[in-house]
């Protein structure tokens with residue numbers, strides 16, 4: 001008998017997370033404590049429960065720009081080495097406790113230099129925090145591997161410097177590079193220099209594209225910049241038309257994305273909050289999965305969305321009636337798409353993911 005699909009059983013299944021923001025995943029209680037310790041007085045509440053609700057409400061505004069504003073507070077308390085270590089360590093522990101076995105967590109070093117840290121010190125603090133969190137998780141019986149993605153902000157002009165950081169720390173736990181921030185008006189081609197540098201260095205990168213903006217953003221990310229993966233990429237559905245008989249016609253860009261197995265880092269709850277999808281049930285992830293795109297499930301911002309990998313998967317099970325085999329498919333997709341050496345990916349799939357789901361499907 002297969003295990004019933006509940007939030008609790010899904011939590012025990014091995015999961016892989018490729019798109020999670022460090023500054024979007026703080027525990028509300030930690031935010032309150034760090035604000036007090038660091039003299040940050042801008043928090044809307046000093047009660048953790050109330051603060052958690054405030055974030056969720058602010059995040060449900062339906063606009064990506066408004067959504068991004070909530071990060072002022074989290075980034076505000078992450079300006080010194082100790083705070084960065086604590087947040088990164090708790091991140092690794094929280095993911096591990098939720099059954100995540102491999103994660104790439106991203107953060108923008110340039111947002112954490114206000115109190116005097118330099119970019120390299122920010123990266124080192126986060127990596128040290130992941131290492132500490134991984135050890136603590138192992139002591140609690142959860143095995144996880146956490147790697148970092150360094151993010152450059154689209155509206156800023158430091159992408160080349162951040163790309164160089166990704167390469168400098170590539171053997172110390174930085175898996176790759178990303179650009180994030182408001183899409184409209186800030187096309188990824190503004191950062192071509194950084195992407196060309198990364199390609200010359202044989203480095204990996206993903207680009208937030210096709211979230212707040214449509215097909216041109218996805219096209220630029222892939223065909224001008226050379227992204228390995230797409231952050232969200234939800235709007236690729238704009239290049240797909242469905243006939244009354246259920247058959248689908250793919251435009252050339254959608255065909256390309258599917259043919260090349262370009263991973264789509266989708267985060268259903270976050271996409272609903274930013275207005276990219278009307279509801280989980282109407283999220284394009286259902287169609288894209290049916291059409292066998294390389295779809296992955298992600299949290300994006302656990303604090304703002306009040307979610308976890310398990311709750312995202314549970315939401316999809318409810319909306320699309322998915323079974324364990326579907327959840328395994330998402331997980332294997334994500335593992336195949338990780339910025340991790342091939343044999344490491346294979347090992348996690350064969351030794352951890354498949355046996356984990358086999359046990360649940362028995």
Ligand SMILES: [Zn+2]
Pocket residue numbers: 019021180208231300
């Ligand atoms: Zn994101």
